[in-house]
Amino acid sequence: MGAQNSQPFAIPDQEEIMTETGFSQASVLRLYQRFQALDKDEKGYLSKDDLEGIGELAVNPIGDRIINVFFQDGRETTDFRTFARVLAHFRPVEGPVSSESVNSRLSKLKFAFQLYDQDKDGKISRAEMLQVLRMMIGIQVTDEQLECITDRTVQEADKDGDNAISFEEFAKSVEKLNIEQKMSLRILK
Template sequence: MGGQASSQLFAVPDQEQILRETGFSQATVERLYQRFQVLDKEEKGYLSKEDLEGIGELAVNPIGDQIINAFFQDGRETADFQTFARVLAHFRPAEGPGGSENVNSRLSKLKFAFQLYDQDKDGKISRAEILQVLRLMIGIQVTDEQLQCITDRTIQEADKDGDNAISFEEFAKSVEKLNIEQKMSLRILK
């Protein structure tokens, strides 16, 4: 009975480090590892983009591709369990103020959200990148002209230095009144 849970504890690679880095409970890390193993159908010990594309919720999410790409930063083509847990930790509900280094702190969540928009990773969200994300999120529900108006207004309101793009600092300032900790949380990741 209890032997299965404790043997599972030792099967999770780098569990102690993952617990420290993510703030997940031991039970959550074990559940995530089980999910990771289900996604890793060929038991390779890592996931590919194709493995994550099979998740129904991501397939129907308008920015599912951007979320999937977050697992494969710096040109990596695979994601091990530690990377899988780190990325998912951005969606863990915040528990109190937390330090700025905490993976689910406001600052960390803002950086993660910024990266979803900054597709070319140049440190700025360009007009074209905003338009691309809006097209994905809103789709055919509005005209291209309306999307361009929304994009223009977004740049106009957030771009304080006049470079026709949004830096991370401008992005953070423009969403400072949003409860990003709640909006980027999944209750299942406590």
């Protein structure tokens, strides 16, 4: 009795995931359990519908954009490894981090940038900025005020005068923000 439960819990690609993401073995186990709980049909992968059931994402103004990051390159499902990689962007920074790390400042900035750059042209257009600000600020300001905020934001960040914000301009405009902490979730402790 109980012999089945005494065997080690097998998580696909566990060592590679730990290396890629910096998650501890215990964190990978908790993520895998969360993945399995979301995978109600026990398919071994998640769909957008599965992720839309997460309450925190449902109430987040850019939740749909965050969900879309799990489904790059037109994929309709995400496996556990991709799930862990995306969530690693939100892993708190502890001590020195290499620039190649998934939760480095550079990686977090690239992740944040792609939430704005929906057409994936490498620039945040005025329309893309307006769309995000409208989602985040909502009805708290008038359309005219929102247009002014958008114009000023793009104008201040756009150093080359092309009326769009490149990744380099985006990174420069948020250089004083503590992005490492702002993009961290303490759900895996």
